[in-house]
Amino acid sequence: MAGGLDHPVLFLEMAAKGAGMHIPNEVLFSWLAIVVLLTLGLMTTSGLKMVPGGLQNFFxxxxGGLENFIVETMGEDGRKVTPILVAIFLYILTCNFMGLIPGFDSATNSVNHNAAMALFVFIYYNYWGIRNWGPGYIKHFMGPMPALAPMxxxxxxxSHLARPLSLTLRLFGNIRGEELVLILLFMLAPIVSTFPLYFLFMLADFIQAFVFFMLTLVYLKGAFEHAH
Incomplete structure (x- = not known):
């Protein structure tokens, strides 16, 4: 393909403009991350074997490791939310890793994108709190002593309203800072000398995805626990 059409993201941008639409970059890269995960999922499940190998063994x-970790932290109730928690971790990790590919960007490099995920987490754990405890969920906000309940x-x-803001800014700040450092390194040093640092960036991306996953897990654990 000629020009910029050999680049998948540029192709999507040109197609969107041709259709009279303006799609933000974070949305395009978010779609691309979803396509990557769906493709890997279909490739893995299309040939399941009793003795796993390759992608099946990896996933x-x-x-399995994430599910065991969730159940050990939350108990058996954790199985109810395992699909969402695993999806959040894999999605954020994929988005973060995409930012390390030259010519690509990370959807998590956008405040709007991260705010949308944080709001989903906020709604989701409160949904489970209300579903489990009904009107009694308000007891989770009253503290251990009735005399101090109003305060x-x-x-x-x-504190709960600050959680989406914290989730948003923590992920955005770390990913944006990482990408700025990466750009500066490519400007100041040859690609060959910068390449070994990719391992550190990949480790940082993994940690940020795991932190978002862990905080979501903690919020859900609090929603499932009985108010004391």
């Missing part, structure tokens, strides 16, 4: 190791409700509501 069974990753997903604790205000503090707890503020």
């Amino acid at each position: 069974e190791f990753v997903i 604790m409700i205000i503090l707890e509501f503020m």
